[in-house]
Amino acid sequence: MAKAIQKRTLETRARLVSAAKEIIRENGFKAMRVEEVVLRAGTAKGTFFAHFQDKDALMDLIIGEQINEFLDQLHTQPAPQTTAQMADMLMPLCRFMTCERYVFDVILRYSGAAAQEEVGPIATSFGRQIEIFTEWLYRHPFRRDISPDLQAEGIHSFMIQAMALKFCALHNATSITDRLVPYLDAWLCPKVA
Amino acid sequence: MAKAIQKRTLETRARLVSAAKEIIRENGFKAMRVEEVVLRAGTAKGTFFAHFQDKDALMDLIIGEQINEFLDQLHTQPAPQTTAQMADMLMPLCRFMTCERYVFDVILRYSGAAAQEEVGPIATSFGRQIEIFTEWLYRHPFRRDISPDLQAEGIHSFMIQAMALKFCALHNATSITDRLVPYLDAWLCPKVA
Amino acid sequence: MAKAIQKRTLETRARLVSAAKEIIRENGFKAMRVEEVVLRAGTAKGTFFAHFQDKDALMDLIIGEQINEFLDQLHTQPAPQTTAQMADMLMPLCRFMTCERYVFDVILRYSGAAAQEEVGPIATSFGRQIEIFTEWLYRHPFRRDISPDLQAEGIHSFMIQAMALKFCALHNATSITDRLVPYLDAWLCPKVA
Amino acid sequence: MAKAIQKRTLETRARLVSAAKEIIRENGFKAMRVEEVVLRAGTAKGTFFAHFQDKDALMDLIIGEQINEFLDQLHTQPAPQTTAQMADMLMPLCRFMTCERYVFDVILRYSGAAAQEEVGPIATSFGRQIEIFTEWLYRHPFRRDISPDLQAEGIHSFMIQAMALKFCALHNATSITDRLVPYLDAWLCPKVA
């Protein structure tokens, strides 16, 4: 009995999630409104909030999942040997994160600037991101004067910076990679006399 | 003749701006509502929108101006000789930028990540920020393998990173300075064998 | 269950409608403002727009209802035997329709000249008006060379014409009845040799 | 001297009028906003109101002028011998009057329902319309039991009625002519036993 109910609950939840994804596929992330989601899922609005803390929780879930897919990809690949290689490997992820202004805003809010108590999917994926970078750096250490952890955090910072500039009127002519490589070079391959 | 008219315009604009500032002083940035601004300024709502594209445009103006005042301060001071000194000097600015979650969000939206056509006050102030950092680095070069410009951009990146973490549930225990210094050290004083 | 919910909905709707009517009673149709309606109904503004497409939709409803009450009156009365009698019977309705310039404008907009997809209350009441006239004409046929339907439409045309002249600077000296009777005579009692 | 000033005045006025007509040609009557007119005419907003009582006065002028051109056409033609012929002759005028919902509304407001003290161009053109109809009816009297004047007024009424139905969701399938002819037949050719 309990299982039957649980099953129905999971089904409802699944319906909501796929309705949301459908909308996103068709009209982008910003177009995902609760009204539209419940309409497509065939549930009431209240049901939505019985399953998700708030709209952002679902957004967080979907974006986090997407990021994780990119991270899965990265995880299977060998550690980059050069910064150019690294930038190339990061590109698909960066492109997704900047596919919409709205998406980038959500990511910023939920990652570094996460105000929430519990760490959500995006924040978790960011942790994983740092871990993957750290692993890379253990396997192919660029710098030895600072920890792989710190190096990884820096990569992350510069990724954000490079992505942010995509939305900047002054700098959006340069591609994300072109922006990122010099940062990574300076960060990972300092040539101090 | 034209000047007389322009004077009235400037006066009205000034009334609107100072009404907004008054509200901010009393109740914070988030409390600034258009309705309240025009009420205090003694103008019609239409007048507000004749002067500012939207509410955010005024917000941009006021925050940008505030940032510029901190930059004026920084400009008069001698270039920092150590990363700790630099972090200390940046603290007032960082504190302002993170005084309210709302303020930091506006800044992120209008600065690096500005999607707007015309570059607004905050974006401009960010350009100036980089310039000041660059100047510091000309006067006291930390690294010689990369341009002062690039060094400056990195400082900016890490500042944002450190500030963002203030709003993060996981990391807000550490102060902005404590966060910033390791980044700056690693960025500006790499110790490569 | 569904009925209980529907009941609350109907109650809210009724509260909005009677708040609007109250305002109209006190200060006229033109004075009905959405803000005031929701204030008196004790609902949120959003609720108003959840019930009515826009302000005009409520206006349409109330005016249409009022017209219908006059039509109920007409419906109980015996068919007029003379044009003068007919004009007299139509007077209360005409007086209401021209009680305010604003009301007449709304009626014109929503009746014959309705641009809206769905036919609203005023348009519907106009249909009913024609039906009542038609019934009269079946019971007391003035002309036999044309259908009661067509006769009814003509009566309607001349009613509008007579009412419109009330607002005309050149012709408002003459009363609506005095205007209407000659039209009706010529329309319903042609004396062709 | 006085003439020179007057000339400039007339030029300004002409510029305003042709700017308005240009807008109408490009985007329709409803698109004619004072802001746009003065922009194209290269004058200040105040200047507009120095030349025209209000926006509607200019609208009235332009529409009235247009109607008059159609009336000029009608004036050169021989009096219609049948109602079908009459309907055909009236079609160009009817089409113009219903070219936009907005135009029809203005016409209604300024013709029968003119609220203004002084009779404007549209109202005047309506007078002329009745005159032309009257002249037709003197030359080819349809009915002899009522005056040509009254017949003319009726034609006008039914024209309005037929046009109004164009904007009505229920009746817009039928063309204006198809609507008009039965009315005219019944009005002008009653066949009383």
Add this chain to the structure above:
DNA sequence: TATGAATGAGCGTTCATTCAT
């Protein structure tokens, strides 16, 4: 769990018109 009506609080808009210069 599910429902869905109701909420709320402010933003942006409209644009003809006025009035001081």
Add this chain to the structure above:
DNA sequence: TATGAATGAACGCTCATTCAT
């Protein structure tokens, strides 16, 4: 005459969230 900044007075909208059933 000409100017153009300022006015006004609501409307419509947004849409995530709550809560009584």
